[in-house]
Amino acid sequence: MLIEAFLDYLRYERNYSDKTIKEYGTDIAQFRIFVQGEDTEFKPSEVQSGMVREWIISLMDQGLASSSVNRKLSSLRSFYKFLLKRGEVKVDPLRKITGPKKNKPLPVFVKEVDMDKLLDETDFGEGFAGCRDRLIIETFYATGIRLSELIGLTDGDIDLIASTIKVTGKRNKQRIIPFGEELKKSLTEYFNIRSETVPVKANAFFIKENGEKLSKGLVYNIVKKNLSKVVTTKKRSPHVLRHTFATTMLNNEAELGAVKELLGHSSLAATEIYTHTTFEELKKVYKQAHPRA
Structure with missing residues (x-):
């Protein structure tokens, strides 16, 4: 049988482990049952691309993760490469098949009420360090700039009259970010x-108090220590x-294109992930508020 011959090939010629061979066998057997049933002789040459796509859909409908579906597709691809090499099939039905994309985790953000609590009610300490640490948090939240961009700021980048910050981002691309009266007061x-x-x-x-430039690690620890006062997320x-900046902007009806420019994204696709975040928040509100949710 062709499946057994393939598994022998993996065992004796490719030296795959018993566990891996078992997984390959299980994946291909599942596909065989899907397209031709248990009692019918499996004829790989009769398999068409549409059957593979239907199998992918059935696996997704069963709740399998994208990574699991792609692993099964990998087993099937290896099987058909083996069959092509032996001349058992003339066409690979998987040649134009792409697996499902992995679901990217949604960005973690801090709720507006928690940011208000942090900036309005939290004690950052007296003197220079306390003022600086609070301003670091507020600048990140008010402008959405990256860690490297914040560290790279100079006095000349801050324009208190125009209420703008000049930021040098990736590939030395510069952008101008406006800010409001609250941040202006803190900067002053x-x-x-x-x-x-x-x-x-x-x-x-x-x-630092000795005049040295802040390191990334120090800024990271300042943010982590102070966010720990209002959130419990990892x-x-x-x-x-x-x-948080991007999500807050979109939650307050900012246009996606404007948020893209403020963040310094090269494409709109990178910014669109935040629309998923805001939609997830809407779903939570709906489920909490609607009696039939």
Whole structure:
């Protein structure tokens, strides 16, 4: 039988493990039953692409993850390559078949009420460090900039008169991000306290008390420590605040194209993931509020 010959080939010529061979055998047997039943002789040459697609759909309908479906397709591809090599089939029915895409996890973000609690009610400590740490959180949340972009800011990038920040993103691409009165007030306060505390002329906007530029690790820890005060999620990083900015903007009816430009995304597809996040939030609200949900 062709399936047995294929499994022998995997065992003796490819030296696959018994576990892997068993998985291949199970996958191909399942496909055989799907297309021709248990009692009918399996004829791989009669299989067409449409049958493979129907099998994929049936597997997805059963609730199998994309990774599991793709693994089964991989088994079937190997089987048909073996058959082509032996001349048992003339056409590979999987040659134009693509497996289901893996589901990307939705971005983790902080709810607006928790961000308000963090920025309005949380004690960041006195003096320069407390002012700086709070401003770091607020800047991430108000602008959506990346960690590397925040560290790279200089005094010249901050325009308090125009209320804009010039950001240098990936591939040295620059963009201008506007900000509101609240962030302007915080930036002004930081400028003043920094000039009093740090006598050395700094090259970077966000610095340590000795005038040195902040490291990525230090900023990451500042964000993680302070987000821990209001959320219990595992992810508490600067990127979570970037996700929070985008989600908050869309939840408050900002246009997708505008959010794309503010984030510095090269394509709209990268920004669209946040529309899924906002829709998931709508579903939660619906289920909580509607008596028939």
